[in-house]
Amino acid sequence: MGFSDNSKGFINYIYDRYKDLKIKDISLVFEGQVTHQVMKALTGLVEEQLDEVEEYMVLRRVYHVMVESLQNINRHAESYEYRGHPYPGMGLILVAKNSERFQVTTGNIVDNGYVEDISMFLGKLNNMDSDRLDDLYKQQLRDGVLSPKGGAGLGFIDIKRKTGNPLDYSFVKIDEETSFFIFTSTISR
Numbered sequence: 001m002g003f004s005d006n007s008k009g010f011i012n013y014i015y016d017r018y019k020d021l022k023i024k025d026i027s028l029v030f031e032g033q034v035t036h037q038v039m040k041a042l043t044g045l046v047e048e049q050l051d052e053v054e055e056y057m058v059l060r061r062v063y064h065v066m067v068e069s070l071q072n073i074n075r076h077a078e079s080y081e082y083r084g085h086p087y088p089g090m091g092l093i094l095v096a097k098n099s100e101r102f103q104v105t106t107g108n109i110v111d112n113g114y115v116e117d118i119s120m121f122l123g124k125l126n127n128m129d130s131d132r133l134d135d136l137y138k139q140q141l142r143d144g145v146l147s148p149k150g151g152a153g154l155g156f157i158d159i160k161r162k163t164g165n166p167l168d169y170s171f172v173k174i175d176e177e178t179s180f181f182i183f184t185s186t187i188s189r
Helices: 010-018 036-050 056-076 112-126 130-143 154-163
Strands: 025-033 080-082 085-087 090-097 101-111 168-173 178-188
Touching (some): 036 056, 056 090, 056 178, 112 154, 130 154, 154 178
Antiparallel strands (some): 101 178, 168 178
16 A cells, blocks of 8 residues: 555545544644654643543553654654655654553654564564563663664664553555655553
8 A cells, every 4th residue: 555646644544544443532643743842742732631531650651652652753754755845854643542542653754775674673572572572672772783863772662561562563655765654552541
């Protein structure tokens, strides 16, 4: 599945992909450049919305996953040009919930050269138990290999450790150089 020339934006693709799920209560939707100021505003909005209605530990996990996911976009999103308009650091976030769980879905542009490595790493994390995840996290802190953009995968490892749920991810090819990376974390309530 790919994007067509008449695409109305990435958020529409995410909405179409998830509109049939049982999670219908959307707490936050944002599409745009993810700066530190935007990250602070978005996490503050969600924290304010949930502060009085959610158990403290669940709220902390949702907040933590949002911060890690948004930092991933801020640090690693590729620039993209669509119909002559540049989208530097473009990304999106959607936070939805039902009575059983929260889902934090983010999306951003990645270079096709990284798709296989990201897929393999996330697949590896999904197959690890909590002890192995803890060991990998400590190892990455100690002597992790950095990507060309300075990441060691700590954010993904930490999200998996904090949520205890499988990481859902996919890539939608945009063109020969780039794909749209969709990453969803589930936080049980």
